[in-house]
Amino acid sequence: MNLQNQLLVAMPNLEDDYFFRAVIYICEHTEQGTMGLVINQPTDLSITELVAKVNFMMKIDRTLPNEVVLAGGPVNVERGFILHTPVRKPLQHSYRITDQLSLTTSADIIETFGTTDSPEKYLVALGCAAWVPGQLEQEISRNDWLVVPADEGILFDTPYEERWLAAQKLLGFESYNLASKAGRA
Numbered sequence: 001m002n003l004q005n006q007l008l009v010a011m012p013n014l015e016d017d018y019f020f021r022a023v024i025y026i027c028e029h030t031e032q033g034t035m036g037l038v039i040n041q042p043t044d045l046s047i048t049e050l051v052a053k054v055n056f057m058m059k060i061d062r063t064l065p066n067e068v069v070l071a072g073g074p075v076n077v078e079r080g081f082i083l084h085t086p087v088r089k090p091l092q093h094s095y096r097i098t099d100q101l102s103l104t105t106s107a108d109i110i111e112t113f114g115t116t117d118s119p120e121k122y123l124v125a126l127g128c129a130a131w132v133p134g135q136l137e138q139e140i141s142r143n144d145w146l147v148v149p150a151d152e153g154i155l156f157d158t159p160y161e162e163r164w165l166a167a168q169k170l171l172g173f174e175s176y177n178l179a180s181k182a183g184r185a
Helices: 047-054 107-112 135-141 152-157 160-169
Strands: 006-010 023-030 033-038 042-046 068-071 075-084 094-096 102-104 122-131 145-149
Touching: 006 160, 023 075, 023 160, 033 068, 033 135, 042 047, 047 068, 075 107, 122 135, 122 152, 135 145, 145 160, 152 160
Parallel strands: 068 122
Antiparallel strands: 006 023, 006 145, 023 033, 033 122, 042 068, 075 102, 075 122, 094 102
């Protein structure tokens, strides 16, 4: 089972407070473990405020999006992760997930925001979600998560509060149709 470039959708019975109704984009799934970003938990920090902090409150002459920074997960919360579409110039610490999506952890991408070098679409998260080898597969077999093909519209265009239902709709149903415990036939 390769989960890279998939969405995890928390089942209604998932009782973990952090992951309640979470939607997670899986950036990497290897023999060493799994890493992803929660894409539907906004913080109260805007991208504009983040850029100002990175630039040490210096005045910048560019227009930045009104988007907020996401709480990407409970691991490495002091570290920034930017999921984005292709960029023109190479970035220092960038990991290509697909032809259309990369994950960057270096601040050089922040310098492109509001310029012509900026990726067309991106989301910024502090922290990530991580699993040791086999852990996520066990959680999926316990019916904690649904696995859905990644959708760029959900990643970048759907409002945060609608992403959980939108991801379910990709499978053709909504949570009110789900039992709290799934069975096996």
